[in-house]
Amino acid sequence: MLIWVCALHCEAKPVIDFYRLKKSQDQHAFDIYRGDDMVCVVSGIGKIASAAACAWIAASYSGETSFAWINLGTAGGAEHEIGELLQLNQVVDADSGQCYYPAPVAVSPLAGSACLTLSRPSEDYRSDTLFDMEASGFMQSALRFSSAELVQGLKIVSDNRKQQTGKDRQRVSELIHRHIDSIHHQADALLQLDGELAALEPAADSWQQVLSLAHFSQTQKSRLRVLWRYLCNRDFSSDTLLRQLATQNSARAILDTLEQISFRDSEGL
Amino acid sequence: MASCVYVETAVRHHPRTLRLLERLHKLPLIEIDHYGEVFNPRSQNFRLQKKNPAVIIAHKNKGQVLAAPEGYGLGGDYNYYFSHMLNCIYDCRYCFLQGMYQSAHQVLFVNYEDFGDRIRQTAAGHAGKPVWFYSGYDCDSLANEPLTRFTDFFIPLIAGIDNAWMELRTKSTQVRAMLKMEPLARVVTAFSFSDAFSHGKLEHGVPTIAKRIEAMRRLIEAGWPVGLRFDPVVYHRDYQAAFVDLLDQLFTQIDGHKLHSVSLGSFRLTRDHFRRVSRLYPEEPLFAQSMHLNNGIISYPLDREREMIQFCEAQLMKHISEQSYQPCEWHG
Numbered sequence: 001m002l003i004w005v006c007a008l009h010c011e012a013k014p015v016i017d018f019y020r021l022k023k024s025q026d027q028h029a030f031d032i033y034r035g036d037d038m039v040c041v042v043s044g045i046g047k048i049a050s051a052a053a054c055a056w057i058a059a060s061y062s063g064e065t066s067f068a069w070i071n072l073g074t075a076g077g078a079e080h081e082i083g084e085l086l087q088l089n090q091v092v093d094a095d096s097g098q099c100y101y102p103a104p105v106a107v108s109p110l111a112g113s114a115c116l117t118l119s120r121p122s123e124d125y126r127s128d129t130l131f132d133m134e135a136s137g138f139m140q141s142a143l144r145f146s147s148a149e150l151v152q153g154l155k156i157v158s159d160n161r162k163q164q165t166g167k168d169r170q171r172v173s174e175l176i177h178r179h180i181d182s183i184h185h186q187a188d189a190l191l192q193l194d195g196e197l198a199a200l201e202p203a204a205d206s207w208q209q210v211l212s213l214a215h216f217s218q219t220q221k222s223r224l225r226v227l228w229r230y231l232c233n234r235d236f237s238s239d240t241l242l243r244q245l246a247t248q249n250s251a252r253a254i255l256d257t258l259e260q261i262s263f264r265d266s267e268g269l
Numbered sequence: 270m271a272s273c274v275y276v277e278t279a280v281r282h283h284p285r286t287l288r289l290l291e292r293l294h295k296l297p298l299i300e301i302d303h304y305g306e307v308f309n310p311r312s313q314n315f316r317l318q319k320k321n322p323a324v325i326i327a328h329k330n331k332g333q334v335l336a337a338p339e340g341y342g343l344g345g346d347y348n349y350y351f352s353h354m355l356n357c358i359y360d361c362r363y364c365f366l367q368g369m370y371q372s373a374h375q376v377l378f379v380n381y382e383d384f385g386d387r388i389r390q391t392a393a394g395h396a397g398k399p400v401w402f403y404s405g406y407d408c409d410s411l412a413n414e415p416l417t418r419f420t421d422f423f424i425p426l427i428a429g430i431d432n433a434w435m436e437l438r439t440k441s442t443q444v445r446a447m448l449k450m451e452p453l454a455r456v457v458t459a460f461s462f463s464d465a466f467s468h469g470k471l472e473h474g475v476p477t478i479a480k481r482i483e484a485m486r487r488l489i490e491a492g493w494p495v496g497l498r499f500d501p502v503v504y505h506r507d508y509q510a511a512f513v514d515l516l517d518q519l520f521t522q523i524d525g526h527k528l529h530s531v532s533l534g535s536f537r538l539t540r541d542h543f544r545r546v547s548r549l550y551p552e553e554p555l556f557a558q559s560m561h562l563n564n565g566i567i568s569y570p571l572d573r574e575r576e577m578i579q580f581c582e583a584q585l586m587k588h589i590s591e592q593s594y595q596p597c598e599w600h601g
Contacts, residue, residue: 089273089299101299101307104272105320112273112297147314193317200551226547233552259559266554269470269505 001198002068002191003057004040005050005142007134010169011073012040014177018184029056037191047093047117047137054141065201068150068194070187071138072176074158074166075115078125082163085179086130087186088153090114093136100139103148105193110182115155123159130155150194154183202228206238213242214251224251227258234265272321273297275307275374280328285379289326289416296324303327308355308372316549318373319360329378334387337403343436343457343496343530343595347400349391352407353378353419359409359440360473362555363501363536366407368545377413381422388426392433402427405438405459414443421446428453438498440475442484452492457529459496460485462519464511467503471555478515482522494529497589500597501536502581504558504569512581516588525588533585534597535577537568563600 006012012033015021021033021040030053033040039061043053050071058067071088080086089112091100114129117136125131135153142151156175158166165171176183207228216224232238241258248254274296280286281300290298301307304327337348355376357366378384392400404410404423414420420437424447427435434455447458460481463471468478489495497519502512525531536555538546540562547556561570568574578596585594 089297090301099301099306101275101301101310103307103313103318103323105317107270107272107296107321112299114299143310143312147312147317148310149314149317151312197314197317226551227557229551230557234554262557263559266557267504267506269467269503269554 001061001064001066002038002070002187002194003054004038005043005053005057005069005071005134005138006040007043007045007050007073008169008172009042010172011176012042013173014180015040015072015183017177018180032057038187043134046133047119047135047140049137050134051137051141054138054145058145063204064198066150066194066197067142067146068190069138069142069146069152070190071135071142071153072183073132073134073155074172074175075130075132075155076123076125076159076166077113077130077157078127078161080113080130080157080160082157082160082165083175083178084111084157085182086111086113086155086157088113088115088130088135088155091135091139091153092116092129093140094118098136098140100136100143101148102139102152104152105149106189108186110154110186113155115153123161123164125161130157150190150197152186152190154186200229200233202232203238206232206242209238209242210245210254213245213248214254216251220251220255223255224258227255227262230262231258231265236261236265270321271296271324271375273299274324274326275299275301275304276326277301277304277328280326280379283328283379285381286326288418289324289377289379292416293324301325304376308370308374308376311371313371315367315371315373322356322373322375325374325376327376327378328380329383333384334391334402337401337406340598341406342401342403343532345399345401345434347395347398348403349400350403350406351384351388353381353384353404353417353423354408354413356407357409358412359475361440361475362471362473362546362550362553363503363538365538365542367549368538368542369407375408375413377417385422385426388433389430392430395432398432399434400432402433402435403438404435409439409441410437411439411443411458412441414441414446418446420450424450424453424456427456436496440472440481442476442480444484444488447493448487448491452494454494457494457496458485458488459498459530461498461500462515463499463501463503464508464515465518466505466507466511471503478518482519486522489523489527496530496532497528498532499581499585500532500534502533502577503536503555504573504577508577509580513584516584520588526590528589528593530593530595531585531589532595532597533578533581535569535574537566540565540567543567
């Protein structure tokens, strides 16, 4: 599942339109827009708001096995052209000095940049980094739920030394919309990675079914999980396995049966 | 291809860094204060990173030379290891490096001179006695040779220390630089091999057995001492036939009696490493085999292990001299 975190509706709009996300009508702490395999949360401005939105959305989808994240928004850059799209490769919190490193798993087609997250707006630009107000809070929180390979920051330059467009909401949406194909490409790559990890976990319903066959101690449950994950990943049909196990009358017998199947299978490497 | 290059600001203009960056100039470059900022955080997924690990160019501040773990080595009294790199470009499913670090990025240390000083001091601490320095513990010694030029620095260094011996352990074929040097009796290049079936299933990105035998043969021909490492031997249904085939392939091209040393050990990992690696690769048959915990080490059940070692030893002894054989003793 992919989670988009945007500070403002105007930053989220191009994504909502492109993926035809639907606004959730329920009362929530944050506005969210849902699609099949993604959700977009509008956090409000600032690193604390961004961190809170990440934590809240992760808690709301706690049944998901894996999350990928994109913080999409605008940033200021001294020399960068207005409208330039950059992928963050280093995020520094200006207050604490804490650094975060998103970990790309392939050479990105996008130009990279460091980003300094400030608590207050500033036009005192530096040539070696972008300025924003959310990225460090986003990173700090998202990295609690996912590994760095699944956490990305994408920033579109809205302000530089010569020009400030960040307060013009329609313009911000236009600037982001221009890059929607590149943004989609990044999102697609992240979704694939996320899917790879999620596929390693057995389906929740089959896991619940096997658990219900007997009373397992915590230690037995851990062993069961290892065996079940292995066999499901080796393309054993969970239905066939469950039928086989239905005749076993104890947790120990179930584990013994699954171990014997695993041992036989693994001897072929 | 690596995903990007991180470089510590302190070594940004080090001559070795500049040479590395020349070769890696197409990759995005990110300056950092200390490699641990990128390498050590917990929120990293080794499996995902291994697809395209980044390169980290760094300075090793301390611990350049460390005492080798018990049981590691070739029977000498004084055994040390050093790591000019952390992590390996290959992806062998049985390797403990998969569970060793949070990150799959490759760290290249550029302050070889500090390593050299520590090696000299360590050897001087055991004056007159042979001291072994192992370079292939946290990495493959030669796999990154075109980037690191490791042998250009460390072989002359060892040559200049009378009681120093060095083992380079590798699965690579990168012997070109060594072939241009005068051979040195105190530098042993040890090639690791698994049978062809295990190689195909478990050694991702490793050069073919034939190419590695060819690299070995060229080194032997040039007068370098060479060793063989069958460690780990991995169990599978046809391991016996596959091991015999491997030995046939090796010893039709290499005279087993000319080898410096040969070692053999079955698959084993510490319990912590085993847990971490099997969580990373839940679908991997290697970790689903029947295993046994003994003194914190997970390995095959004793009877299976004994059978494997006895069989492989018996086959091996048909080709090598007994003096060169070093079983991997790890049961304590």
